[in-house]
Amino acid sequence: MIFVSTIIGVLGGLLALSSLLVARAPDAKEKLAKLAQYQGWIGLTMFGWGVWELIECVLGLSVLSSHPLVWIFWLAMAVADFGVGLILGFGLISTYAFRGNAVAIEKGAALRSTLVKFQVPLGFLAIVTSIGYTAISFL
Numbered sequence: 760m761i762f763v764s765t766i767i768g769v770l771g772g773l774l775a776l777s778s779l780l781v782a783r784a785p786d787a788k789e790k791l792a793k794l795a796q797y798q799g800w801i802g803l804t805m806f807g808w809g810v811w812e813l814i815e816c817v818l819g820l821s822v823l824s825s826h827p828l829v830w831i832f833w834l835a836m837a838v839a840d841f842g843v844g845l846i847l848g849f850g851l852i853s854t855y856a857f858r859g860n861a862v863a864i865e866k867g868a869a870l871r872s873t874l875v876k877f878q879v880p881l882g883f884l885a886i887v888t889s890i891g892y893t894a895i896s897f898l
């Protein structure tokens with residue numbers, strides 16, 4: 760399960776950082792474009808995984824007393840996965856959840872435009888915490 764978390768966090772983080780990566784390395788554009796066509800599904804998966812991780816963090820609160828650093832990375836990874844997943848999967852989530860409700864779609868779009876400001880920092884956080892959580896879990 761740890762490696763699944765790492766893969767989900769890194770792929771979602773790279774997608775969240777895609778605008779920054781393309782600006783710095785134009786040859787990355789075509790590679791990220793292949794990944795971007797699955798952005799909604801990766802985002803939806805990451806959103807669901809983030810919800811699951813947040814629930815598991817609360818249920819695993821006892822880990823905080825014995826391994827506080829592991830639990831802190833776990834919580835940060837869960838928040839980053841949830842946030843990036845919400846941003847990346849918002850189009851797909853709103854298509855199915857808000858279907859036919861124009862007011863909900865409009866409010867959802869306003870929420871997404873607010874969250875997009877945090878896309879790049881959350882992308883960095885998702886990558887760093889996913890790799891960090893995997894690394895410290897094996898110490």
